[in-house]
Amino acid sequence: MNIRVIGAIVVLCLVWGSLWGLVKHSLQIFPPFLFISLRLILAGLTLMIVQRILRKSILPAKGEWKKLIISSLMICIGFYATQTFAMQFVDSGLSAVLVFTMPIFIGVLAHFILKERLNTQKMIGLVLGTLGLIAILWPQLHHIHLNLSLMGQIILILSGLFWALTTVNIKQNFASYDKIKLTIWQLLIGGCVLFSGALIFEPIDVQVWITLLNDSILLYIAVVGTGFAFALWNWIVSQVDTFVASISIMCIPLLSLFFGYVLWHEPMTLNILVGAAFICSGIVASSLNIKMKKKTIIPLPCK
Template sequence: MSPRNFLKFGILCLVWGMTWIAVKVGIERVPPMLFAATRFMAAGAVLMALAWARGQRTAFGKADKARLLIVSLLMITLCYGPLFWGMQFVPSGTAAVIEMSLTPLALLAFGVALGEEHWNGLRAFAMLLGAGGLALLFAPSIDLTGLEKGLPMIGLVAIAWAAISSAWGSVLAKPLISSYGSARLSGLTTLIGGSVLLIASLAIESRSTQSLVTPWAWQAVAGWLFLVVFGSLLGYSIYMQLLRDTGPAKAGSFAFVSPAIAVLVGVAFANEPAETHRFIGMALMVLAAVICLSADRLPRFSNKSAAGVSRHR
């Protein structure tokens, strides 16, 4: 990975690590799906304007239009809708471990399946190491009791699907980013996906219609603005660029760094506990990200770990 992409990766981890607090503040006061939908629609409109100003106006072919719609639904609507719905029935720590652990694993799996990645045993080991670190990080809040049946179990499945949906859409998006530009793809996917998510919110969330015409509390507005500017305009755009330039597995390793940043922010500014096991978990997650990002620089070990599978060059 080039120094420029390392810098982008660091910014992405920092920004998306800090968005957790903004999301928490917002969904406590505004229906979650509505909060996400309006954020994505606003960011999409701005990104489309930027793409237009940059001259990114190439017409989409028929097949690419269909792929764009699928990508938008997978990355936005079918990710954030089930995620927020499922979090109503699953403890937040459990939800975080499931969603963040599955994201990089699913990105690697779909990348290999769709020909965007080649199997690398060392990178796969890093994914498992990071998943273990996540479990340590959120250990006190993991609660699997009562999830055997009913809505809690369906919620758990919905959260797992959110990670899979996002990863699937991300891998499918890579060819489109190369052809039509990261700003335009970021704008179109967030605008289309956010619009469908808004329709779903109006149909499902009982308070969504009222919340559209009622002024929000200033905390929700501040969190929404932070998510639009930093989470979407900056973070989502960088993520799209990393997908194109580094591949799904490397781009997806943000999921091992941003939760550690989120916890550090919580410890520093929200009086969250600073237990030893959480810092051990953070260390394992950062190590996993370093291994994942540097795996291609260790060809001898990568080849051994891949059990004879040729390394992509």
């Protein structure tokens, strides 16, 4: 792994690690669904410009639209919209940890849908991930009563599940598809659906949208945190083994906890630290591909 790849991984982890706090901050300024829809649309348009610079096709073929719409609704409404809604009630660092249970869910889904065997490493990952979720939710489970914080945490876990479902869907239906073009239409279709609904149900305060600082944060989240980061991630995957790339970004939930604690003064309780450690260990364990060496039996010569 050369210095350029290492540098790109560091930049990506810092961008995505710090993004959760900025999103949480933005939800205190912007209406949630107007914010997420504009983020998706701006990111999609950014990738469209990148695709144009690369001189690659942008418009899908006629028969591809149905699958693209289904995939877009899964990622934009099932993942982004639920995540954005839930983050109004949960700290940014904890949100990242709960959403990053996605690789653990993939282990189970791939076993039943993609017929990829649920091996020992994935089973260990599922157990560790479950223990992590129990540790994080323990204060609410110990004195169980429905509140906005618990509801937000459960929705964030479901958001991770939808992310996993979308990933499996992409592997099923878009294995050889241009990934930048796929993401362009995933973001634009779902973003426009959410934008239409937001215009109907959410208030529009013009003063909020014409503030330079607010617009700068939105542009950073959309263009850098979504569009640029996605392009950078694609480049990293093209340079190194996919497994190495996946493991290299597993520090993002921990970085999110760190940034949330230092920059946004979010509490760092013992149960969150223990739960985060279990979940990150579970993600790494479920991603490992350890091959057991079979003992070779050398036959004895016949007498």
